[in-house]
Amino acid sequence: MAMLKNLSALTILLAVTIALLPRATFATVGIPDCAKGVTGDCGFGFFKIIVLGDTSAPTDECCRQLVKAGKNCHNQFVESIVSSRKPIKGTISDVYKRSNGTWNNCSATSSVSPPEPAH
Numbered sequence: 644m645a646m647l648k649n650l651s652a653l654t655i656l657l658a659v660t661i662a663l664l665p666r667a668t669f670a671t672v673g674i675p676d677c678a679k680g681v682t683g684d685c686g687f688g689f690f691k692i693i694v695l696g697d698t699s700a701p702t703d704e705c706c707r708q709l710v711k712a713g714k715n716c717h718n719q720f721v722e723s724i725v726s727s728r729k730p731i732k733g734t735i736s737d738v739y740k741r742s743n744g745t746w747n748n749c750s751a752t753s754s755v756s757p758p759e760p761a762h
Contacts, residue, residue: 677716697731706749
C-alpha cells in the first residue's frame with residue numbers, strides 16, 4: 644500500500660512538472676523589450692502555436708497585441724527561441740512557417756495597424 648501511495652505521488656509530481664515545462668520554457672526565452680505590451684497569456688499562447696505546434700488559433704485580443712508590437716518584434720521573439728536551442732516541434736523551418744502563418748493570420752484579421760518601421 645505504501646508503494647502504491649509513493650507511485651501515485653510520483654505520477655502526480657511528474658504530471659505537474661510536464662504541465663509546467665512549456666510555461667517555464669517560455670519564461671526563460673529572452674523576450675524583446677518591444678513585446679512588453681503582449682500579456683504573458685498571449686505570449687505563452689504564441690509560444691505553444693509557433694514552437695510546440697499547437698493548432699489552436701490565437702484570440703483576437705492576442706492578435707491585436709501581436710500586431711501592435713509589430714513584425715520586427717515578432718521576428719525577434721522567434722529568433723530568440725530558435726537561437727536558444729529550446730526543444731521545438733519539427734524543424735526550424737517548421738517554426739518559421741508557423742511563425743509566418745501566425746503573423747499573416749493576425750495581421751489580416753486585426754483591427755490594429757502595425758507600427759511604422761524605424762528608419
